[in-house]
Amino acid sequence: MQWLRELEATQPFVLTIIAHDTLEGRFLTPIQDPEGLAKSMYEFCPDIVDQGCGSLE
Numbered sequence: 001m002q003w004l005r006e007l008e009a010t011q012p013f014v015l016t017i018i019a020h021d022t023l024e025g026r027f028l029t030p031i032q033d034p035e036g037l038a039k040s041m042y043e044f045c046p047d048i049v050d051q052g053c054g055s056l057e
Helices: 003-008 034-044 046-055
Strands: 013-018 023-027
Touching: 034 046
Parallel strands: none
Antiparallel strands: 013 023
């Protein structure tokens, strides 16, 4: 929850789905630092990349 609160303070979003192991949502403003956001999300949940797109690039 703390990570989500910190993210929301700098990059506002709304959650649209919350399940047992999944969060989904959309950002309310343009992403200010896409590379930084990708790294932060990967640090929070490596599965985003490891089981998803396969690369931060």
